[in-house]
Amino acid sequence: MAVELIVMYLAVGLIAGLLAGLLGVGGGLVIVPMLVFCFVRQGVEPEVIMHLALGTSLASIIFTSISSFMSHHRRGAVDWSIVRRIAPGILLGTFLGTMVASRLSTGFLKVFFCIFLYSVATQMILNKKPKASKELPGLPGMFGVGNVIGAASSLVGIGGGSLSVPFMLWCNVAAHRAIGTSAAIGLPIAIAGAFGYMVNNLHAVGLPGYSLGYVYLPALIFIVCFSVLTAPLGARLAHALPVDRLKRIFALFLYVVATKMVWGLIS
Structure with a gap:
């Protein structure tokens, strides 16, 4: 594997881990588009690029979420x-x-991913938090909400923070506690998502070497190496920095990423 790609995978892990702990939005928002770019550079078959990016992203979030929610847990969040x-x-x-x-x-x-990026970025720019007007539903309601969050997360390769945090805020959960709990919810999303992308079309045509279904193991290893190190740092910064201002800056980045992907589809 080219040194350039290894450096890129390490950089993706560094940024993804930091964002997972800091913003509670899931590192997949960065991992997926960056993996798409890397896979294109590698010459991976176009028909499997997005599936491979989604599966690898979710597999990496297994490790990021553990590191992140442990840091939040130590703060009682x-x-x-x-x-x-x-x-x-x-x-x-x-x-x-x-x-x-x-x-x-x-x-x-x-x-679908681009539409999701635009919607998340717009929400961050407007900074409109749902009014805490409900209480958490009972078990049937939580099961249904979990279904929706899990299904949507699997289609965009994220840990679900963009969906679970607003839901918990709407249900009167404090903001810092919603972010910490979202990090923990990311673990079952990542486990089920990674397993699903591994076993579905395990022998799909066009997969690069060292792939386990739609999970590309070399990228996973290099991303995880740095993401588990920076997720605790992000969690610590979440309790000390103006997160709302940082989210607006990150939103502008998401607009750029989504627009670049749309332009690639058009051209």
């Missing part, structure tokens, strides 16, 4: 009762989402 109640729905919804995604085209998945 993880509500484990929420995690326990939402996890069954998360696991089922995420796995079923990977089954659907494995049968969709790369073009469709790219368009």
